[in-house]
Amino acid sequence: MNDLVLLTLLADAEPWFSEKVAIYFGSFGGAAIGVFGGILGAAAGMLAPKGKGRSFILNSMLGLGCLGIVFAVVGVVAVVMGQPYAIYYPFLLLGLLLTTVMFAVRPAIRQRYAEAEQRKVEAAALRRG
Numbered sequence: 001m002n003d004l005v006l007l008t009l010l011a012d013a014e015p016w017f018s019e020k021v022a023i024y025f026g027s028f029g030g031a032a033i034g035v036f037g038g039i040l041g042a043a044a045g046m047l048a049p050k051g052k053g054r055s056f057i058l059n060s061m062l063g064l065g066c067l068g069i070v071f072a073v074v075g076v077v078a079v080v081m082g083q084p085y086a087i088y089y090p091f092l093l094l095g096l097l098l099t100t101v102m103f104a105v106r107p108a109i110r111q112r113y114a115e116a117e118q119r120k121v122e123a124a125a126l127r128r129g
Contacts, residue, residue, distance in 0.1 A: 013082045023086065029094055044057045044112075058113070061105065075090075075095055
């Protein structure tokens, strides 16, 4: 009996918001994530070899990766609740992209910071003699 009630609730689910809002969310959200990700990547490429901005860069990547997980979970919930394609797709796509890119690139950036720190330690040892 409980399964029947659950299926009825899922089948009668109202869309969370209009298809137009979903399109705007996907397009503007994707553009914002792309721009911010590009700026973050460029900043990491310039600052990591110098050992600067470590906490900002790595924490921003972690934050965006976690935001991607939240988007993916919301997308899965939307699919389970029977939301239309236009609503769940942007959440799943943005979530998958954010999570994959940020968590895939973060270890390489962390390695660049470790290399910069090692160079600083070696330079200090050479100066001391």
